[in-house]
Amino acid sequence: MEFKDKLAVVTGASRGIGRAIGDALTRRGAMVIENDILDFNGKKCKIGASGEDFYRFDVSRSQDTKKAFEKILKKHGRIDFLVNNAGITRDCLLLRMKDEDWERVIEVNLKGTFNCTRAVLGSMIKNRYGKIVNICSVVGLTGNPGQANYAASKAGIIGFTKAVAREVASRNININAVAPGFIETEMTYKLSPAVRQQLKKQIPLGRFGKSEDVAEVVCFLLSEAADYITGQVIQINGGMYM
Numbered sequence: 497m498e499f500k501d502k503l504a505v506v507t508g509a510s511r512g513i514g515r516a517i518g519d520a521l522t523r524r525g526a527m528v529i530e531n532d533i534l535d536f537n538g539k540k541c542k543i544g545a546s547g548e549d550f551y552r553f554d555v556s557r558s559q560d561t562k563k564a565f566e567k568i569l570k571k572h573g574r575i576d577f578l579v580n581n582a583g584i585t586r587d588c589l590l591l592r593m594k595d596e597d598w599e600r601v602i603e604v605n606l607k608g609t610f611n612c613t614r615a616v617l618g619s620m621i622k623n624r625y626g627k628i629v630n631i632c633s634v635v636g637l638t639g640n641p642g643q644a645n646y647a648a649s650k651a652g653i654i655g656f657t658k659a660v661a662r663e664v665a666s667r668n669i670n671i672n673a674v675a676p677g678f679i680e681t682e683m684t685y686k687l688s689p690a691v692r693q694q695l696k697k698q699i700p701l702g703r704f705g706k707s708e709d710v711a712e713v714v715c716f717l718l719s720e721a722a723d724y725i726t727g728q729v730i731q732i733n734g735g736m737y738m
């Protein structure tokens with residue numbers, strides 16, 4: 497897989513899965529524009545400031561997202577790949593879930609995916625070329641207690657992916673989703689050792705995944721080898737859900 501001359505935007509790319517995707521694309525020769533609300537050292541940054549290859553904006557904010565993509569398109573002329581990776585959890589049993597826990601997770605995960613996709617789609621349609629990969633989750637397929645907001649946002653991304661795939665297939669644009677299981681990142685470091693042990697028992701391959709396990713599948717979906725794949729959800733979960 498070679499991505500020379502391809503321009504990719506990856507959201508939530510400061511750490512974890514997003515960072516691994518950015519690195520994997522860069523290694524294959526793509527020019528990668530990374531987005532996050534955090535710097536690479538994990539500090540909060542002033543929203544709206546933009547570095548050379550790094551654009552700080554909150555994907556849940558429509559206007560900031562629109563402006564950032566306009567800037568990228570003005571500077572580079574086109575965007576070939578978009579990876580909607582930025583995501584958060586705010587876990588809580590439903591009866592105790594606050595409005596803001598529900599709204600923030602839907603806003604970042606689902607609306608953020610909508611905002612970025614909408615911002616890039618016009619130029620992809622014009623170019624008659626584009627590949628989009630959305631990061632959803634096994635939890636969007638199976639549900640998980642304490643994650644009604646997160647599961648709803650990720651299931652929403654699956655419906656969104658399929659609807660948009662049908663809208664833009666005739667313009668040579670592919671849009672797919674990947675559904676990781678439990679991956680070793682800051683998101684899962686929060687789990688207690690007892691919960692981790694319990695979860696590992698449900699994974700036939702016997703381990704949590706690595707960010708690179710996800711990044712490799714994303715690269716495949718962005719490559720020519722996946723030209724005939726659209727509207728699909730590829731699972732990367734060590735067999736925990738089949």
Ligand SMILES: NC(=O)c1ccc[n+]([C@@H]2O[C@H](COP(=O)([O-])OP(=O)(O)OC[C@H]3O[C@@H](n4cnc5c(N)ncnc54)[C@H](O)[C@@H]3O)[C@@H](O)[C@H]2O)c1
Nearest residue numbers: 508512513532533554555581582583633676678679681683
């Ligand atoms: N780690 C897992 O087990 C796992 C499993 C399934 C799916 N996922 C999904 O993979 C994606 C990456 O998760 P991760 O595990 O690397 O998490 P992470 O918390 O390590 O990284 C997420 C990144 O997104 C950024 N981000 C958060 N809100 C943002 C916003 N509003 N705008 C821009 N950037 C924002 C964060 O600053 C962070 O750098 C998420 O969508 C997550 O839901 C993760």
